[in-house]
Amino acid sequence: MSVAEAVTPAxxxxxxxAVLPRPRMFSPxxxxxxxxxxxxxxxxxxxxxxxxxxxxxxAVAVKFDPPSGGGGGPDFxxxxxxxxxxxxxxxxxxxxxxxxxxxVAAISGDAIAGEANTGTLRYLLTTPVHRTRLLAVKYxxxxxxxxxxxxxxxxxxxxxxLILFGGGDMTLLSGRQIGFGExxxxxxxxxAYLGICLCSMAAVGLFASSLxxxxxxxxxxxxxxxxxxxxxxxxxxxxxxxxxxxxxxWMNFGDLLRDPVNxxxxxxxxxxxxxxxxxxxxxxxxxxxxxxxxx
Amino acid sequence: xSALTTTSATGPxxxxxxxxxxxxxxxxxxGLTKRFGHQTAVDHIDLAVPRGGVYGFLGPNGxxxxxxxxxxxxxxxxxxxxxxxxxxxxxxGAGTVLPRVGALIEGPAFHPYLSGRANLRRLDAADRWADxxxxxxxxxxxxxxVGLLAAAKKRYRAxxxxxxxxxxxxxxxxxxxxxxxxxxPTNGLDPQGTREVRTLIAALAAxxxxxxxxxxxxxxxxxxxxxxxxxxxxxxxxxxxxxxLRPAGHRISASTPEPEAAVRILGELGVTDLARDGDxxxxxxxxxxxxxAVAALVHGGVPVRGFTTVxxxxxxxxxxxxxxxxxxxx
Numbered sequence: 001m002s003v004a005e006a007v008t009p010a011x012x013x014x015x016x017x018a019v020l021p022r023p024r025m026f027s028p029x030x031x032x033x034x035x036x037x038x039x040x041x042x043x044x045x046x047x048x049x050x051x052x053x054x055x056x057x058x059a060v061a062v063k064f065d066p067p068s069g070g071g072g073g074p075d076f077x078x079x080x081x082x083x084x085x086x087x088x089x090x091x092x093x094x095x096x097x098x099x100x101x102x103x104v105a106a107i108s109g110d111a112i113a114g115e116a117n118t119g120t121l122r123y124l125l126t127t128p129v130h131r132t133r134l135l136a137v138k139y140x141x142x143x144x145x146x147x148x149x150x151x152x153x154x155x156x157x158x159x160x161x162l163i164l165f166g167g168g169d170m171t172l173l174s175g176r177q178i179g180f181g182e183x184x185x186x187x188x189x190x191x192a193y194l195g196i197c198l199c200s201m202a203a204v205g206l207f208a209s210s211l212x213x214x215x216x217x218x219x220x221x222x223x224x225x226x227x228x229x230x231x232x233x234x235x236x237x238x239x240x241x242x243x244x245x246x247x248x249x250w251m252n253f254g255d256l257l258r259d260p261v262n263x264x265x266x267x268x269x270x271x272x273x274x275x276x277x278x279x280x281x282x283x284x285x286x287x288x289x290x291x292x293x294x295x
Numbered sequence: 296x297s298a299l300t301t302t303s304a305t306g307p308x309x310x311x312x313x314x315x316x317x318x319x320x321x322x323x324x325x326g327l328t329k330r331f332g333h334q335t336a337v338d339h340i341d342l343a344v345p346r347g348g349v350y351g352f353l354g355p356n357g358x359x360x361x362x363x364x365x366x367x368x369x370x371x372x373x374x375x376x377x378x379x380x381x382x383x384x385x386x387x388g389a390g391t392v393l394p395r396v397g398a399l400i401e402g403p404a405f406h407p408y409l410s411g412r413a414n415l416r417r418l419d420a421a422d423r424w425a426d427x428x429x430x431x432x433x434x435x436x437x438x439x440x441v442g443l444l445a446a447a448k449k450r451y452r453a454x455x456x457x458x459x460x461x462x463x464x465x466x467x468x469x470x471x472x473x474x475x476x477x478x479x480p481t482n483g484l485d486p487q488g489t490r491e492v493r494t495l496i497a498a499l500a501a502x503x504x505x506x507x508x509x510x511x512x513x514x515x516x517x518x519x520x521x522x523x524x525x526x527x528x529x530x531x532x533x534x535x536x537x538x539x540l541r542p543a544g545h546r547i548s549a550s551t552p553e554p555e556a557a558v559r560i561l562g563e564l565g566v567t568d569l570a571r572d573g574d575x576x577x578x579x580x581x582x583x584x585x586x587x588a589v590a591a592l593v594h595g596g597v598p599v600r601g602f603t604t605v606x607x608x609x610x611x612x613x614x615x616x617x618x619x620x621x622x623x624x625x
Contacts, residue, residue: 290372294371
């Protein structure tokens with residue numbers, strides 16, 4: 001302060017324009033800051049490293065010990081030796097029930113509860129950041145992370161697959177052969193579909209995050225909700241419940257690997273994801289909009 | 296100098312002119328109340344912070360100061376009552392008012408794994424009113440103002456409590472403000488830091504910024520505040536210009552080898568609350584000038600070794616209003 005005692009606010013204001021005549025209506029600045037927080041955090045780096053390690057492990061394991069036909073593993077493992085793209089698909093299939101949801105739960109559960117826990121929430125709100133805007137930015141950042149995680153797994157999978165097994169034509173689940181370019185496009189389509197599914201889950205996490213000041217609690221709650229959804233979906237006796245489950249159509253991404261593509265299941269999955277996103281984002285907004293912030 | 300006049304339209308003065316209700320109080324509440332369950336944390340308070348004033352918000356721990364500050368800023372909703380900030384009703388006016396209000400609420404809070412500078416950049420990024428083109432300059436100016444520029448690159452987790460407090464103050468200075476709401480701004484600072492913050496607040500107030508300051512340090516409030524309000528058990532028990540709040544009159548203390556005679560003479564003079572402690576005689580002089588008391592003692596043949604007058608402090612007022620020591624929870 002000794003240096004700055006001569007600097008009055010008027011002097012600072014005279015040197016630089018501090019305040020805009022009007023607030024910026026749309027600005028990527030806060031979202032970018034949010035993304036820098038997420039992707040700059042060591043904990044998240046570790047999480048992403050684990051996600052990326054799975055396709056590497058799969059590719060190396062299959063290289064050393066190729067699966068014999070008729071094994072009990074996921075469908076895509078058998079195709080790996082024939083086309084490297086299958087490493088990406090196998091990795092996505094393996095990570096979908098736990099690792100990918102875990103990553104998304106960690107980010108979305110942290111959204112509001114994390115800021116409340118460090119106390120930064122009160123400073124963001126008095127900056128001011130409108131509560132709806134805060135939720136929108138937090139949700140957008142979680143969705144970007146969901147897509148980034150999916151693309152990371154697929155990207156590392158494709159890379160490892162191409163290095164160890166090469167590319168070339170790809171045999172679809174329905175038996176037809178497609179060219180390598182179309183194969184890459186289909187893998188990208190799978191990523192987009194799974195990304196959207198994970199975004200619907202991020203809405204659940206956002207809602208959980210608005211309920212508590214403990215980010216770990218919100219993450220665990222979101223994971224319980226997701227894993228329970230997987231478990232219930234596997235109990236045929238309660239099939240009346242299945243259409244309402246978050247994860248019911250996640251595995252429908254296989255439909256993108258048939259010829260012709262079966263859009264019925266995919267459309268249903270996208271609608272279910274949209275419904276979950278709308279319901280839980282609205283619930284988060286209703287909960288957080290008028291909540292007393294005492295953290 | 297020409298730069299100053301051209302850009303002052305975006306400074307505090309320009310913002311003030313742009314806002315409605317310029318003449319009204321900076322903070323005004325009517326019947327503001329907050330109940331948590333059965334407990335009434337804040338009970339029908341009518342706060343009035345005049346523009347340009349430095350308002351000391353006093354009260355024992357748990358008396359409702361922080362709850363009031365949170366309500367003022369729209370963080371929690373009142374159970375009853377209304378309030379305005381800078382002339383605008385809250386919380387409806389939050390979007391237009393809060394950019395002109397800097398706040399330090401219940402201690403500093405930042406992301407521990409980001410540097411001090413990165414933390415300020417983040418807050419600035421969240422502010423839709425702040426000019427992105429000047430963010431870097433303003434962040435460094437704010438850090439410099441609180442003496443943190445040298446530690447700007449350090450992670451927040453490595454900051455001492457005093458440094459954290461300084462960073463929170465810097466955050467309130469990122470853009471020019473018309474009103475600063477500072478909850479215990481000197482908490483955790485060393486004597487040097489406390490003095491610097493006092494100088495800083497005085498400088499800001501001199502520039503026309505209204506300051507609402509809650510503090511534990513009564514002597515400090517006495518030094519820098521123009522107005523004060525005292526909270527006790529959720530109620531505002533006193534409020535007004537500092538000069539009006541202080542109890543009138545002097546308290547005297549005379550040192551003499553003949554205390555009995557001194558007590559008698561001072562009693563005849565109308566001095567109240569007389570007490571004797573060894574060679575020391577103390578009492579409330581009321582409206583009587585101190586020199587008259589000395590003359591009376593000397594005329595009465597009482598040898599006076601020492602004579603001091605003490606103006607009643609804010610602490611005396613505080614104790615008389617709340618009936619307890621300052622750090623006791625209410």
